Amino acid sequence: MDITLAEVLESNNTKIPVDQNFKLYAGPGAGKTTFLVNHINEIVHNSTRLSKNRKIACITYTNTAVNTLKNKLAGCDESVEICTIHSFCYRYIVKPFIWVLSNCEIPIDKINGHEEIKLRQSQITEFKRITNQFQFDDKLLAKALSKLIWSIEDGKLILKFPKINDGKLDNYNIKKTSYLEYKKLYWSDGKLSHDDVLYFAYRILTEKTEVLRVIRAMFPYILIDEFQDTSPIQAEIIKIIGKIDTYVAVIGDLCQSIYSFQGANVSLFKEFNLNETKEYIISGNRRSTEQIINVLNKMRGNTDFQQFSPNGTQGEKPTILIGAAKDVEIYLNGLYSDVVYLSYKNTIETFDDIILKDSNSDRSWMIYYVAQSIEFAKNLDMSSAMKYMKQAYRKNSNFDDKFSLMNLKRLISKYPTFENTSITSFYNDFLVGHYDVKGKISRGAIKDFYDSMTFNQLVTQINNVDKNSINYKTIHQSKGDEFETVCIIFSSESKEKNLEFLINPDMNQETHRVYYVALSRAMKRLFINVDNLETDLENKMIQIGFEVIRL
Numbered sequence: 001m002d003i004t005l006a007e008v009l010e011s012n013n014t015k016i017p018v019d020q021n022f023k024l025y026a027g028p029g030a031g032k033t034t035f036l037v038n039h040i041n042e043i044v045h046n047s048t049r050l051s052k053n054r055k056i057a058c059i060t061y062t063n064t065a066v067n068t069l070k071n072k073l074a075g076c077d078e079s080v081e082i083c084t085i086h087s088f089c090y091r092y093i094v095k096p097f098i099w100v101l102s103n104c105e106i107p108i109d110k111i112n113g114h115e116e117i118k119l120r121q122s123q124i125t126e127f128k129r130i131t132n133q134f135q136f137d138d139k140l141l142a143k144a145l146s147k148l149i150w151s152i153e154d155g156k157l158i159l160k161f162p163k164i165n166d167g168k169l170d171n172y173n174i175k176k177t178s179y180l181e182y183k184k185l186y187w188s189d190g191k192l193s194h195d196d197v198l199y200f201a202y203r204i205l206t207e208k209t210e211v212l213r214v215i216r217a218m219f220p221y222i223l224i225d226e227f228q229d230t231s232p233i234q235a236e237i238i239k240i241i242g243k244i245d246t247y248v249a250v251i252g253d254l255c256q257s258i259y260s261f262q263g264a265n266v267s268l269f270k271e272f273n274l275n276e277t278k279e280y281i282i283s284g285n286r287r288s289t290e291q292i293i294n295v296l297n298k299m300r301g302n303t304d305f306q307q308f309s310p311n312g313t314q315g316e317k318p319t320i321l322i323g324a325a326k327d328v329e330i331y332l333n334g335l336y337s338d339v340v341y342l343s344y345k346n347t348i349e350t351f352d353d354i355i356l357k358d359s360n361s362d363r364s365w366m367i368y369y370v371a372q373s374i375e376f377a378k379n380l381d382m383s384s385a386m387k388y389m390k391q392a393y394r395k396n397s398n399f400d401d402k403f404s405l406m407n408l409k410r411l412i413s414k415y416p417t418f419e420n421t422s423i424t425s426f427y428n429d430f431l432v433g434h435y436d437v438k439g440k441i442s443r444g445a446i447k448d449f450y451d452s453m454t455f456n457q458l459v460t461q462i463n464n465v466d467k468n469s470i471n472y473k474t475i476h477q478s479k480g481d482e483f484e485t486v487c488i489i490f491s492s493e494s495k496e497k498n499l500e501f502l503i504n505p506d507m508n509q510e511t512h513r514v515y516y517v518a519l520s521r522a523m524k525r526l527f528i529n530v531d532n533l534e535t536d537l538e539n540k541m542i543q544i545g546f547e548v549i550r551l
């Protein structure tokens, strides 16, 4: 479809008809949340298609976004189901209907939710044995297999690696024929990954069209936010449902598609088209100052539309800070409270690296699951918190629900004491000595490693949890969020330190889109820290609208 034919909405408060399929292009800070809340209210008050059992499904990308919307829609929560695509598919398609599949590879009675899958050592050994692939290192193999995703090619469901090299270890490719064996290994325990939920949902909807009719009857409206990061299988599920009876709305921004490593494909948003899909644009940016929007527009170029500040909000010039990271931190923290530092990759090690480093994998898993449990409890998701606490102590056969709850209570009450201490202290002082956990971390490279990481830093490595109150985030973690003062930082080996994404922006490159997302998180002040910058680049930055300060 031709975007020049899209209708530009005057503001995010503009009302549009409720009974139609539509696609909304909305840039950063467009106020999609307000738009969604208004539109849902419009449907609730004007539609004749809702009833006690016929609701609006509002699908968002993260649990944080789900909670934000739930709070804002508190008055009409009986008419709306707000969830992520995975929980929507699990709750309404997989859990109630998986039994209809004639060939289902998973013991139905054992299924209990969906989670991030981590293979046990015995399962890795078993995988190598049954697939005859003894050449691989156990932990590297487990890490690689966890990247497998479900996709659809020529109408067929297939397992694949998002990047070809993801399945290559020491010059050997993991055998394609073994991909499904990996799934079957943990499926046999009744476990489902988030991605498997989509696989089973797609199968149910395509193999049993009766279910499709039920879902359409239950949800006459489906609204999906952040659709630029949808994957082929997600898009197919939505398209199948939206073919008739259900009105589908997809909302997104071509320039903020940043999840190709999870199988997202921006062209699915660009090309999404159901029956008579009406297109709209919101071009206002209510988050950032005009000075920041100018930089964003320079990057956006002629991708689709340019943004403007509806209130003409003025602020300081965005600034390039040239100097060592430590000096920049001292400088900024001296001027502003709550500066948020954003980087492409974690400036600290990822959890997978932790697992690879600690030869005592029971210990590293325990730390991981306990941290995850605590974070879920902090976000008041007690059922996930309990589930992960039990995972953490799965080697202790006496550790039941009661112990999970007691341990959670104990750790939450001590939270302020350990959130900023090292993992070593957290493990030695808060886990050892309780529920049969023995053996302090006392020496060696692993001690140095755990000494160098705080509990909060570890939490930033864990997917699925909200990362409030942490000042260092990856750009991916910051998606959908906003901060008064943002400083973008680069790791020492980053290829982007030459600021190519500003000098020659190309929104067809995902790296450039990731930096676009980073810049667009800033409300009032935007800084970029580089350790060095040649004079000609400095001049270019000034032309783009930056101030340059050498520290």
Ligand SMILES: Nc1ncnc2c1ncn2[C@@H]1O[C@H](COP(=O)(O)OP(=O)(O)OP(=O)(O)O)[C@@H](O)[C@H]1O
Pocket (backbone or CB within 6 Å): 012, 013, 026, 027, 028, 029, 030, 031, 032, 033, 034, 253, 286, 287, 479, 480, 481, 482, 520
């Ligand atoms: N009509 C409005 N008037 C004033 N401020 C608004 C209005 N609508 C939204 N805002 C504010 O604009 C900011 C951006 O809104 P929101 O976070 O919903 O943007 P978004 O479209 O989700 O952006 P992104 O895609 O970058 O996450 C928020 O601070 C919000 O409170």
